[in-house]
Structure formats: structure tokens, C-alpha cells
Amino acid sequence: MGFWGIEVKPGKKVSPYDAANALGKLRITQATLGLGSSNERSILQCFGGQKSPIFLCTLLPDKIESCSLDLEFDEDDSVTFSVVGKRSIHLSGYFLEEDDSGE
Amino acid sequence: MGFWGIEVKPGKKVSPYDAANALGKLRITQATLGLGSSNERSILQCFGGQKSPIFLCTLLPDKIESCSLDLEFDEDDSVTFSVVGKRSIHLSGYFLEEDDSGE
């Protein structure tokens, strides 16, 4: 159990477990825009079982630079995240207890 | 259990289970505006037991392009989603555990 965080940089695909020093069920609850001078939107997208990526959130510089999420993953989910745009997106959340399989 | 996502395109009615490689209780937690040049709002609406559709959220280009949801469905819910507007809406969430019937 414990805090989890990762920075998803433009042009790189990352798995939620790349940043993890532990395995188990993971809950991602927050996305925040990284530093940078670009005023373009950054979109967080997720590649999972779907043919096309699914957009998870969009952050707009100087307007909305962070937002809540509520997504759960475990090791069996072979998803990857990437960013469309020039500024990174920081994700944070926490691991759920082992015996907490029932949400 | 696992990540769930779908893109609801304008002019098409979709069921939450159209994109599912699994059945079971589904929690939808996020809506994000798809790509496009239109500046008009996109409204996500749901057709269920009600006579008229219920609006679930409204996304405004360049102002609010994603928002949190918290909706639960199971296979017995014969609901469909559609979009009012020119840009699609991406939905994401996750399946709840089988033995997790109590929320």
C-alpha cells in the first residue's frame, strides 16, 4: 500500500506499473499538467484492449491544469498511457490493500 | 475486472457493453471530448427507462474538455448513450469485482 505517482512525458508510452515499487490493485485519482511554455492542450490517452486509444482527460494551460480521475487497474491490465500534446501529465493515486479486492 | 473505455461518436447509439470483452457491473468515471474543430458543446445523453433522454454531462471546447462521472451499470440495464453535438465523447471506467455486488 502507499502513494503512487508517475510523470507521463510526451512521445513515450508508459505502463502504470513502470513507476511502482509494488504490485497489486492501483487506483489513479489525479492528473496535473507538467511545466512548460506551450499553451496547447495535453490529452492523456490509454491504450488497452480497444483498437483506438481512449482519451482519459484533457488539461488546458491557464484554464484547467488539474483534474480528478477515478480509475482502477491491476497487473492483469496491460494498458499503457501516453500524452497528446507538448506538456507532460503527472498522475497520482495509491495502491489498494491486498485484501481489498472487493473495491 | 479491468479497464473499460468507449468512444461515443455523434449520430450513433451505443450500449456500455458494446465495448466490453466482459460482463458484470461496470463503473463509468470519466468523460473527455474527442478531437475535432467544432467549437460547439457536446452533450452526453442516456436513454434508459425514461421517456426522454437524460443528459449526463456537457463538454465545452476550450473551456471544459473533460469531467468526472460516477455511474454504475450492469447487464440488466438496457441503456444506450449518444452524443448531441459534432465531437465525440470518450468514456472510461472499470469493471467491479464479481463478489463486489455491495458497491
Place this chain on the structure above:
Amino acid sequence: MGFWGIEVKPGKKVSPYDAANALGKLRITQATLGLGSSNERSILQCFGGQKSPIFLCTLLPDKIESCSLDLEFDEDDSVTFSVVGKRSIHLSGYFLEEDDSGE
């Protein structure tokens, strides 16, 4: 169990159970502005045990047209909703499982 939705129109008081084809514990999680040309705010208010109504949320046309809620009701709650403003507010949520009394 299942999806729940209602449209609260200006000038009419509605109970959350008016739209329900079922009873039981109800969770309301989303409010979205209805269609219309007025640019005035719409306020969702709730009449319960209090002398004065309690405002639950305020939606602003072209700025914030939907928002998250997290309210729970059961049949013993004799509350009614109404809208202050010219445009309706759509509410959505879901019924909680019978044996889910402990949230």
C-alpha cells in the same frame, strides 16, 4: 438496481422517487444543464427538513454546464428538488443494492 435519471424543470417540485421504477437507496451523482437560450444561472435546490431550501449546485451556461454530486437518499427522506432559473437541470445516478445499506 440500475440507472436513475430525472429532468427537474423550472417551476415544478419533484421528488427523487417520482422518476423511479424502483424503491431503495438512491445515489445521485451528476447534474447537467438542460437545453435553452437563457444565459442565466440555474440553481438546484432541495427542500428537506430545513426551513429554507439548500442549494445543491449552480450551473452557468457556456461556463460550467455540468457538475458532480454525491448525495444519498432513501424512501424515508421526504425531500423535493426544484430549479431557480429558466433552464432545467438533468440529474442522474443509480440505485444502491438492497444489501448495500452500509454504503
Place this chain on the structure above:
Amino acid sequence: MGFWGIEVKPGKKVSPYDAANALGKLRITQATLGLGSSNERSILQCFGGQKSPIFLCTLLPDKIESCSLDLEFDEDDSVTFSVVGKRSIHLSGYFLEEDDSGE
């Protein structure tokens, strides 16, 4: 169990249980700006065990007039709320079930 709501008016300290016709664990989930002509921000602050008040949320007229909260209190919490600004803030939420101590 049931709906809970209170209006916190400027210049007055209130306890969450002032408006309660019941005791027990209380969850506050929503804050909405009250009526008024002032365009100044209203800040909801909480006095608890800390020396200084803690700001819980800030509402901005014509920009963001309601927001989600997620705070839990029980009778042992001797907290009070007050508003910094000229317009009141309406709070709403619900009582958690007695046997729901483990959320």
C-alpha cells in the same frame, strides 16, 4: 440516515450538527454559493484542532459557484465552519448508516 444541509452565513460560526435532527457520522459532499450581488470570492473555512483555520473551498461568483467536497465528521469532532466573504455558502451531504463505521 438521510439528507443533511446547512447554510453558512458570513459572520457566523456554525457546527455541522447545528442543522442536524440526528447524530452520527456525517459526510459533507457539496458546497454552493448563496444568493447576493457581491462579486467577491467566498471562502469556506473550518476551525478544528489547528491553531489557524483551514480553507476547505473557494467559490468565485460567475465563474465557479459550486464544488464537490468529501469530508467526514462525527459528534466527537468539535469543528465549526465560517465564511470569509459577503455571500453565504450552502453545504449538503448525508448521514452515514450507524453500522457503516468502516468506510
Place this chain on the structure above:
Amino acid sequence: MGFWGIEVKPGKKVSPYDAANALGKLRITQATLGLGSSNERSILQCFGGQKSPIFLCTLLPDKIESCSLDLEFDEDDSVTFSVVGKRSIHLSGYFLEEDDSGE
């Protein structure tokens, strides 16, 4: 159990347990901008096991001055918070029950 709050001031690293008169599992649910005349953004960042800090949220004066969070910590998490910017950020939340290890 009970309300928890802390003010994270610029230039100082704080642990979530610095403000706690109790230990146990802590849930942080809200961030609100402190007083001040600066119009620059304030970013809340968290130092944990990662090499670089993770941004948890960004508050924008006069635009978005508070936001929801959903983060859980316990005493084993050796995290610290700090603020990038000139205005402080107030955090609030509550302790989870001892026997509430599951979630």
C-alpha cells in the same frame, strides 16, 4: 478518526502527519489556495519514492482556487508536500477508521 487539515506554505516541506494529533490511515480530499496578492499558479507537489516530485494539483488565482483530491496515506508512507508558487495551499481530509483497512 476525525477532521484533518494543514496549510502548506511556500518554501517549506511538510509531512501529512506533521499536523496530526493522531496516526492511522489518512485520506486527503481537498486543496484550496491560501490568501495573497500573487496571480501566479500554485502547484502542490509530493516527494515520495520517485526521483522527481509528482505534481498533485495546480490552483489558478481567480480561475480555479480549490479542487478535489482523493489520496490515501499511512504512517509508512514517507512522503512530503511542498508548494511551487507564492501562495500557500490548504489541504483537508479525515482519518479513516482503524478497522477500515479495506479501502
